[in-house]
Amino acid sequence: MHNVVLIPGDGIGKEITKSVTKILDTAGAKINWIECKAGEGANDELGTPLPEETIAAVKEHRIALKGPLTTPVGAGFRSINVALRQQFNLYSNIRPARSLPNIDSPFQGVDLVLFRENTQGLYIGKEHWVDKEETHAESIAVVTREASEKIITAAFEYAKKRGRKKITLVHKANILKLTTGLFLEIGKEIAQNYPEIEFEDLIVDNMAMQMVMRPQQFDVIVTTNLFGDILSDLASGLVGGLGVTGAANIGDDAAMFEAVHGSAPDIAGKGLANPTALLFSALMMLEYLGEDRLAEKIRSAIYTVLQEHKKECTQDIGGEGNTESYTEAICKLLRD
Numbered sequence: 001m002h003n004v005v006l007i008p009g010d011g012i013g014k015e016i017t018k019s020v021t022k023i024l025d026t027a028g029a030k031i032n033w034i035e036c037k038a039g040e041g042a043n044d045e046l047g048t049p050l051p052e053e054t055i056a057a058v059k060e061h062r063i064a065l066k067g068p069l070t071t072p073v074g075a076g077f078r079s080i081n082v083a084l085r086q087q088f089n090l091y092s093n094i095r096p097a098r099s100l101p102n103i104d105s106p107f108q109g110v111d112l113v114l115f116r117e118n119t120q121g122l123y124i125g126k127e128h129w130v131d132k133e134e135t136h137a138e139s140i141a142v143v144t145r146e147a148s149e150k151i152i153t154a155a156f157e158y159a160k161k162r163g164r165k166k167i168t169l170v171h172k173a174n175i176l177k178l179t180t181g182l183f184l185e186i187g188k189e190i191a192q193n194y195p196e197i198e199f200e201d202l203i204v205d206n207m208a209m210q211m212v213m214r215p216q217q218f219d220v221i222v223t224t225n226l227f228g229d230i231l232s233d234l235a236s237g238l239v240g241g242l243g244v245t246g247a248a249n250i251g252d253d254a255a256m257f258e259a260v261h262g263s264a265p266d267i268a269g270k271g272l273a274n275p276t277a278l279l280f281s282a283l284m285m286l287e288y289l290g291e292d293r294l295a296e297k298i299r300s301a302i303y304t305v306l307q308e309h310k311k312e313c314t315q316d317i318g319g320e321g322n323t324e325s326y327t328e329a330i331c332k333l334l335r336d
C-alpha cells in the first residue's frame with residue numbers, strides 16, 4: 001500500500017481529483033489517500049492557504065497528488081504551488097506534451113518533454129518597492145550553479161534513460177547575461193558528459209516561434225522557471241490544450257504530481273473539466289512508485305476512450321460529454 005497525500009485544491013480541483021482517484025482505485029492501485037487542504041479554499045476556511053497539517057503530511061509521506069491551487073492576482077497571499085516546490089526542493093518540473101489520438105489539434109507527431117527549473121529564477125517573486133510612494137518596483141531573478149546543475153543533469157539523465165536524442169536549452173543570455181548566461185554555461189559544461197545526446201541552445205523568443213511552427217523538432221527541453229512556465233502552456237496548446245498535459249515536480253527525496261493547468265475558475269463547478277491532465281500526472285506518479293504496468297493499463301484505457309468513445313469525452317477536446325461521463329467510460333474499460 002502506498003500512502004499518498006491528496007490535495008484536491010481550488011476551482012476544478014475537487015472535480016478532477018475525484019475523477020482521478022476513482023480511476024486509479026478502479027484500476028486496482030493500492031493507494032491510501034491522505035486528504036489535506038491547501039490554497040484559496042483553505043485560506044477562506046482555516047485562515048491559512050498552507051495549513052501546518054498539510055506540510056506535516058507531505059513531510060511524512062514524501063509524495064502528493066495535487067489539484068490546482070488558486071493564487072490571487074495582485075494583492076493577497078503568495079503562490080502555495082511555488083511554496084510547496086521550494087519547501088521540498090522539488091527542483092525538476094517535468095512537463096511532457098505528446099500528440100494524442102483523435103484530438104483535433106494543429107499538429108501531429110509532437111512528443112516533447114519540458115524540464116523547468118522549479119525553485120528559483122524570476123518566478124519566485126522576489127520583489128520590492130524602491131520608493132515609499134510605490135511608483136518604482138523591482139524584481140530579482142535568482143540563478144545558482146547548484147540548482148542549475150541539478151535541473152540540467154536531471155534533463156540529461158532522463159534523456160539517457162529514455163533513449164531521447166536531443167536536449168534544447170532555452171535562455172535569454174543575450175540580455176540576461178548573468179542569470180540565464182550562467183544557466184547556459186552550465187548546460188554547455190554538462191553536455192560534455194553526454195556525447196551521445198545532441199545539445200543545442202535557443203534564445204527564448206526564437207524558441208516560442210519555433211515551437212508553433214515546427215514543434216516536432218523538439219525532444220527534451222530544459223529551461224529556467226518563468227520561461228518553462230510559459231512554454232509549457234504553449235506546448236499544451238500544441239497537443240489539445242491544458243486539459244491533456246500532466247506534470248511532475250520531483251526532488252531528491254519527495255515528489256508532487258499536478259497538472260500544467262490552474263484552477264480554471266471559468267468552468268469550475270460545471271462538470272466541464274477534463275481530468276486527463278491530472279490523470280497523466282497520476283500516471284507519472286504510478287511510474288515514480290514503480291507501478292509501471294498499472295500506469296500502462298490506464299494509459300491504454302485513456303487512448304481507447306479517445307479513439308472509440310469520443311462522445312463521452314469532455315468538450316474541450318471535441319467530445320459531447322462531461323467529467324463524469326469521461327471518467328465512467330475509462331472506469332468501464334478498466335472493469336471489463
Ligand SMILES: NC(=O)C1=CN([C@@H]2O[C@H](COP(=O)(O)OP(=O)(O)OC[C@H]3O[C@@H](n4cnc5c(N)ncnc54)[C@H](O)[C@@H]3O)[C@@H](O)[C@H]2O)C=CC1
Pocket residue numbers: 012067068069070071072073081242243244258259260261262263264265266267272273274275277316
Ligand atoms: N499549478 C497550479 O496549481 C496552477 C495554478 N494556477 C492558478 O490558477 C488560477 C487560474 O489561472 P488561469 O490563468 O485561468 O489558468 P488555467 O490553467 O486555470 O485556465 C486557463 C484556461 O484553460 C482552461 N482549462 C484549464 N484546465 C482545464 C481542464 N482540465 N479542462 C478543460 N479546460 C481547462 C480553463 O477553463 C481556461 O479557459 C490562477 O489563480 C493561477 O494562479 C495556474 C496554473 C497552475
Ligand SMILES: O=C(O)CCC(=O)C(=O)O
Pocket residue numbers: 069070071079080081082229260262
Ligand atoms: O502558482 C500559481 O498560481 C501558478 C502556477 C503556474 O502557472 C504553474 O505552475 O505553471
Ligand SMILES: [Mg+2]
Pocket residue numbers: 229230233260
Ligand atoms: Mg503555469
